Amino acid sequence: MLGYLARRLLYVIPTLLAISVVVFLIINLPPGDFATSLVAYRRQQGIAVGPEEVEQIRAAYGLDEPIYVQYWYWISDLLFRFDLGVSFEFNRPVADMISERLPATLLLAAAALLFTWFFAFPIGIYAAVRQYSIGDYLATTIGFLGLATPNFLLALILMYLAYRWFEYVPAGICSPDWCDASWNLGKLLDALGHLWLPVVVLGTAGMAGLIRILRANLLDELRKPYVVAARARGVPERRLLVKYPLRVAMNPFISTVGWVLPGLFAGDIIVGQLLGLPTIGPLLLGALRQQDMYLAGSLIMVISVLTVIGTLISDLLLAWTDPRVRLGHGGSS
Numbered sequence: 112m113l114g115y116l117a118r119r120l121l122y123v124i125p126t127l128l129a130i131s132v133v134v135f136l137i138i139n140l141p142p143g144d145f146a147t148s149l150v151a152y153r154r155q156q157g158i159a160v161g162p163e164e165v166e167q168i169r170a171a172y173g174l175d176e177p178i179y180v181q182y183w184y185w186i187s188d189l190l191f192r193f194d195l196g197v198s199f200e201f202n203r204p205v206a207d208m209i210s211e212r213l214p215a216t217l218l219l220a221a222a223a224l225l226f227t228w229f230f231a232f233p234i235g236i237y238a239a240v241r242q243y244s245i246g247d248y249l250a251t252t253i254g255f256l257g258l259a260t261p262n263f264l265l266a267l268i269l270m271y272l273a274y275r276w277f278e279y280v281p282a283g284i285c286s287p288d289w290c291d292a293s294w295n296l297g298k299l300l301d302a303l304g305h306l307w308l309p310v311v312v313l314g315t316a317g318m319a320g321l322i323r324i325l326r327a328n329l330l331d332e333l334r335k336p337y338v339v340a341a342r343a344r345g346v347p348e349r350r351l352l353v354k355y356p357l358r359v360a361m362n363p364f365i366s367t368v369g370w371v372l373p374g375l376f377a378g379d380i381i382v383g384q385l386l387g388l389p390t391i392g393p394l395l396l397g398a399l400r401q402q403d404m405y406l407a408g409s410l411i412m413v414i415s416v417l418t419v420i421g422t423l424i425s426d427l428l429l430a431w432t433d434p435r436v437r438l439g440h441g442g443s444s
Contacts, residue, residue: 119423130415131189131408135182138404138411144174145199145402172199185405189412196405200398205409208394213413215284216390219309226314227321234318235325239360240352242330250322257319263381266312270386273308281305282387312382324363332356358432365428 146169150160169175173184188194195205238250274280281304283290289301332338333356341351383392391410398407 116427119426123419123423126419127412127416128186130419131186131412132182134408134411134415135178135185135404138399138402138407139178139181141402143402144169145172145404146174148401149199181404185408189409195409198398198406199403200401200406205406208406209391209409209413212389212391212394215388216392219284219306219313219388219390222306222310223313223317226310227317230314231318231321231325235322236329236352236357238322238326239329239333247326250326254319254322257315258323260315262312262316263385265315266308266382266385269308269312281308284389309382309386309388321363325360328360328363329356332359361432362429365432366425 146165149168150165153160166175173181176184185196188196193206195209197203198205198208201208234250234253238247241247270280284305285298285302286305289298292298333352335356338351338356341355342348380392380396382388383390384396391413395407395410397403398410
C-alpha cells in the first residue's frame, strides 16, 4: 500500500506542472489581453487612448513580454514564493481574493456532495433491488430529469417557487444583517436558509448520475454466480447484499470524489452568478471576461489542485476498499 501511495504521489507534481502550462496557454489564446479590455472600457467612457498609452499600459502590466517569460514570472513566484500575483482588474493580491471566497465555495461544494450521496445511495440500492417496480421507474424518471435539466434552469424554477410560495428568494450565503456578524447559531441558521437552494441545484445532476451508475453496477453484481450460490446456501438477503455486491458497486461513489468537486465548481460559475453567491465561480467568470490572467490562472490552478488531490484520495480509498485496485498496479495487499 505504501508503494502504491508513493507512485501516486510521484504523478502529482508533473501533472500539476503540465496543467499550469496548459492553463496559461489557454488563458492567453483569445485575441487581446487585459490592456485591450482596459482600453476598450476607457474608450466606452469617452476617454481618448492613444497607441503610446496602450503600449505604456501593456508595459506596466508586463504584457509586452513574450508568453513564456510571463509564464515563468507567474510559475516561479508560485513555486518559490507561494505568490499568486496581483489581479490586474482589482489591483489586489490574488491570494487574498481567493482566501475570501474559498471557504464559502468549499462549504457549498461539501454540502452539495453530502446531499448527492445521502439521496443517491439509498435510491440507487432500492432501484436495483426492486427492479421494474414503481419506485424503480420513479427513480429512473428523476434520474433522467436531473441529467437533462440544466443547473441554471433548475435554479430559476426554484427561485420562482420560493418567491411564489414564501415571497422570498434566498440569494447569497446569508442575509445582509448577518453577513458581517461573527459565526453563531443565528448566523448558521440564516446560512442554512440560504444554502438549500444552491445545494439542491448543484447536487441534483450529480445525484441523478450516481443513481443510474449504482443501479446498473448493483444489478450486474446481483446476477453473478457467487451471489446466486450464496443465495442458494440460504444466506439472508440483507446480509448477502451488504457484504458482497454492494461493496463492489460502491466503487463509483468512491471514484467520483476526484471529479464531483470540480464538477460542482464548474456548475457554481453559472449558478453562483445567478444566485449572487460569494464563491469562486463568479469571480472566475469575471476574470475570464476581463482577461485578468493572474487571477483566472490562479483560480483554475486551485480547481486543478483540488481535482488532483480528490483523484488521489479516491484512488487511495479504492485501493483500501478493493484489493484488486492495488494488486492491479503491482502493489501488495
